[in-house]
Amino acid sequence: MKNFFVPILLIVWKDILTEIRNKDIILASFVFAILVLVICNFAFEITPATVHILASGILWISFIFAGILVMTHSFVVENDLNSLEGLLLCPISRDALYWGKMLSLFLFMMVVELLLLPIFAVLFDYNVLSPSLILIMVLATIGFATVGTLFASMSVNTRAREIMLPILFFPVVTPVLISAVEASMSIIGGGTAIIDIRGWIQLLLLFDVVYLVVCPWAFGFVVEE
Amino acid sequence: MALEPAILVNGLCKSFEDNSVLSNVDLTIDWGTQLTIFGSNGSGKTTLLKSLAMQCRPDGGSINIAGRDVSRDRSTIRQNIGVVGHQPMLYQDMTCIENLIFFGRMYGVNEIAKRAQKVLSEMGLGRHLNDRVRNLSHGMQKRLAISRAIIHKPPILLMDEPETGLDIVALEIVKSLIKSWTSKMGAVVITTHSIEIGLGWGSDVAILNNGAIVYRAKQEEVDQMWMRKTLLSNFGLTS
Amino acid sequence: MVDKTDGLNTEPKSQGGNMKLIYASIFISSAMMIANMYLIFVWAPTERIMGHIQRVFYIHVPMAWLAFIAFFIVFVSGVLYLWKKDFKYDRIASSAAEIGVIFTTIVLITGPIWAKPVWGIWWSWDARLTTTLVLWMIYIGYHIVRSYSSNRAQAATYSAILGVIGFIDVPIVYFAVDWWRTQHQRLVVGVTSVEGSLNPDMRIVLYFSLIAFTALMLCLLWLRVSMKGLEMKLQSVKNNRKNLLPLG
Numbered sequence: 001m002k003n004f005f006v007p008i009l010l011i012v013w014k015d016i017l018t019e020i021r022n023k024d025i026i027l028a029s030f031v032f033a034i035l036v037l038v039i040c041n042f043a044f045e046i047t048p049a050t051v052h053i054l055a056s057g058i059l060w061i062s063f064i065f066a067g068i069l070v071m072t073h074s075f076v077v078e079n080d081l082n083s084l085e086g087l088l089l090c091p092i093s094r095d096a097l098y099w100g101k102m103l104s105l106f107l108f109m110m111v112v113e114l115l116l117l118p119i120f121a122v123l124f125d126y127n128v129l130s131p132s133l134i135l136i137m138v139l140a141t142i143g144f145a146t147v148g149t150l151f152a153s154m155s156v157n158t159r160a161r162e163i164m165l166p167i168l169f170f171p172v173v174t175p176v177l178i179s180a181v182e183a184s185m186s187i188i189g190g191g192t193a194i195i196d197i198r199g200w201i202q203l204l205l206l207f208d209v210v211y212l213v214v215c216p217w218a219f220g221f222v223v224e225e
Numbered sequence: 226m227a228l229e230p231a232i233l234v235n236g237l238c239k240s241f242e243d244n245s246v247l248s249n250v251d252l253t254i255d256w257g258t259q260l261t262i263f264g265s266n267g268s269g270k271t272t273l274l275k276s277l278a279m280q281c282r283p284d285g286g287s288i289n290i291a292g293r294d295v296s297r298d299r300s301t302i303r304q305n306i307g308v309v310g311h312q313p314m315l316y317q318d319m320t321c322i323e324n325l326i327f328f329g330r331m332y333g334v335n336e337i338a339k340r341a342q343k344v345l346s347e348m349g350l351g352r353h354l355n356d357r358v359r360n361l362s363h364g365m366q367k368r369l370a371i372s373r374a375i376i377h378k379p380p381i382l383l384m385d386e387p388e389t390g391l392d393i394v395a396l397e398i399v400k401s402l403i404k405s406w407t408s409k410m411g412a413v414v415i416t417t418h419s420i421e422i423g424l425g426w427g428s429d430v431a432i433l434n435n436g437a438i439v440y441r442a443k444q445e446e447v448d449q450m451w452m453r454k455t456l457l458s459n460f461g462l463t464s
Numbered sequence: 465m466v467d468k469t470d471g472l473n474t475e476p477k478s479q480g481g482n483m484k485l486i487y488a489s490i491f492i493s494s495a496m497m498i499a500n501m502y503l504i505f506v507w508a509p510t511e512r513i514m515g516h517i518q519r520v521f522y523i524h525v526p527m528a529w530l531a532f533i534a535f536f537i538v539f540v541s542g543v544l545y546l547w548k549k550d551f552k553y554d555r556i557a558s559s560a561a562e563i564g565v566i567f568t569t570i571v572l573i574t575g576p577i578w579a580k581p582v583w584g585i586w587w588s589w590d591a592r593l594t595t596t597l598v599l600w601m602i603y604i605g606y607h608i609v610r611s612y613s614s615n616r617a618q619a620a621t622y623s624a625i626l627g628v629i630g631f632i633d634v635p636i637v638y639f640a641v642d643w644w645r646t647q648h649q650r651l652v653v654g655v656t657s658v659e660g661s662l663n664p665d666m667r668i669v670l671y672f673s674l675i676a677f678t679a680l681m682l683c684l685l686w687l688r689v690s691m692k693g694l695e696m697k698l699q700s701v702k703n704n705r706k707n708l709l710p711l712g
Binding site: 003006007010014017018021022077080081082083085086087088089090091092093224 | 278280282300301303304306308310312313314315316317318319323327328330331332333357358366373
Binding site: 154175 | 621636639
């Protein structure tokens with residue numbers, strides 16, 4: 001068991017260390033996400049009267065676009081000096097490699113999303129922070145990171161890799177997006193009881209579990225091809 | 226161990242998009258030897274080495290490394306080989322020592338910090354322990370790439386054109402490194418298109434042409450003058 | 465090299481045998497399609513409420529069913545490719561995916577044509593329509609990933625993975641959208657039970673249409689698969705020639 005977890009943690013540690021050094025991923029996608037918020041403000045004319053209806057949608061638009069940048073970048077780093085080949089040469093299971101990359105992707109996406117919450121609160125004068133929202137964010141981001149790790153590892157090897165990832169990624173994660181937006185809407189809107197979001201949480205869990213099984217399996221074929 | 230050769234290749238075939246790159250390659254490399262594979266560009270050297278390193282999947286034939294089939298005991302074989310490729314396979318924003326410690330841990334090396342320092346000073350990188358890879362010159366990156374390949378003391382070393390980017394000092398280091406490997410009954414395979422490197426380092430030689438081994442000889446059988454002439458005139462290699 | 469040349473020499477014989485069958489299947493499916501068109505546009509009774517526009521239904525519904533079957537073929541042959549690494553399965557999967565995308569496109573075009581006069585709207589974001597749209601986008605991605613891959617093995621592996629993931633995704637998408645719809649009762653359109661209101665003649669036309677389109681699909685699939693086999697062979701002949709030229 002130790003042999004399985006050590007490489008995972010090493011990969012996560014390596015990704016965090018690199019990120020602290022160059023701040024490429026988090027900074028760029030954070031700035032991009034703020035831009036999305038600004039664009040949404042003009043696109044939807046957000047007022048105190050409409051903010052509670054629009055908040056959830058806007059948040060998830062910015063989360064998912066920032067997330068796409070994080071995903072692309074997390075494998076571009078590996079492609080720089082071809083270090084992914086170096087990882088593949090190591091005597092570790094391909095699953096461990098997948099889990100390591102997935103975990104660091106998840107962490108980076110979560111950091112960006114959490115950083116965005118106060119910005120959102122300031123820009124629209126509307127506090128959205130609540131424990132159940134964090135729970136939804138965690139579950140949805142696991143879903144994004146699960147599929148994202150697989151698709152990013154694929155698209156980094158294709159031509160036109162920046163285009164490839166969103167084309168593959170968005171349709172597949174529609175269920176996550178729907179559940180996340182709907183659940184957040186009931187949480188942020190305040191009116192609806194917790195019972196309403198239980199179903200969405202179950203759907204998110206279902207998606208996460210299914211793809212946490214399928215994606216590592218498929219990842220093996222991507223890297224061993 | 227003595228019974229099984231270090232590397233045993235039988236009928237290896239590989240093609241990319243119907244371009245046959247390797248056709249029916251047979252190769253045996255014994256423990257305690259170094260084999261230099263000569264070949265011009267596009268002869269299939271890199272593909273052969275990548276197949277040995279399990280970086281690409283053969284279309285046909287079998288490869289046994291230290292008596293194990295590469296289609297099965299992949300983890301065990303990975304533990305036993307060190308690979309130097311065209312690209313350094315390192316992380317730009319980590320320092321030399323961090324890169325080595327990271328990869329060393331991945332291989333489960335004991336006392337990795339001490340080992341990493343020792344390897345770096347052997348490779349002449351002692352003064353660059355805490356330099357980031359991004360700031361190293363091309364040759365220095367190559368030295369570090371070689372350090373990464375030997376960090377876990379693999380009995381088998383595979384080096385794809387190790388001479389590129391290295392200066393004379395570094396080449397001497399690599400030469401003595403290979404010597405120490407073969408003297409400890411390890412096995413080393415290098416590919417090159419430099420006659421000087423291939424013949425000067427005193428090893429077995431093979432010539433790969435159009436994806437097939439067309440010549441193979443033990444070190445003591447090699448007629449240097451003849452090899453030089455043949456390689457220059459027939460295979461377009463440089464001295 | 466030697467066995468490749470042998471393979472090429474034996475090929476024309478088996479291809480000749482195949483050709484007769486292929487012609488026969490083209491003939492049969494064309495005849496069935498002509499009969500089908502006659503049944504749909506002439507023989508079938510005009511629906512009382514919806515009028516002639518209802519005839520789209522005989523094309524729309526079989527297309528939708530067959531698109532799902534095509535994507536199921538993509539899924540199965542994708543798994544088989546990943547397992548066996550035999551390009552035969554990749555040819556089947558990619559051909560079925562092409563047919564699936566074409567059929568889904570027809571579904572997405574005929575749907576609004578039918579919906580506009582009947583529902584008064586071109587499109588409704590209900591579970592079936594939305595799932596079909598998402599499905600269509602996933603398999604468009606399937607073809608894009610193939611054309612942007614750097615080599616054939618990569619194209620086959622990546623698209624096989626997408627075929628598997630896309631197919632698994634369908635029920636989850638359907639469930640999510642269905643549920644989302646029940647939370648937002650924006651549009652209420654009651655046309656889900658069209659099949660129940662069919663009279664016997666209409667039923668015959670529908671079933672015949674389904675059989676005719678199935679024959680068409682199988683014929684197209686066969687043609688595409690064997691065409692891709694020939695393309696691959698042609699490529700290898702070209703490459704062998706190229707490889708031999710410097711020596712000759």
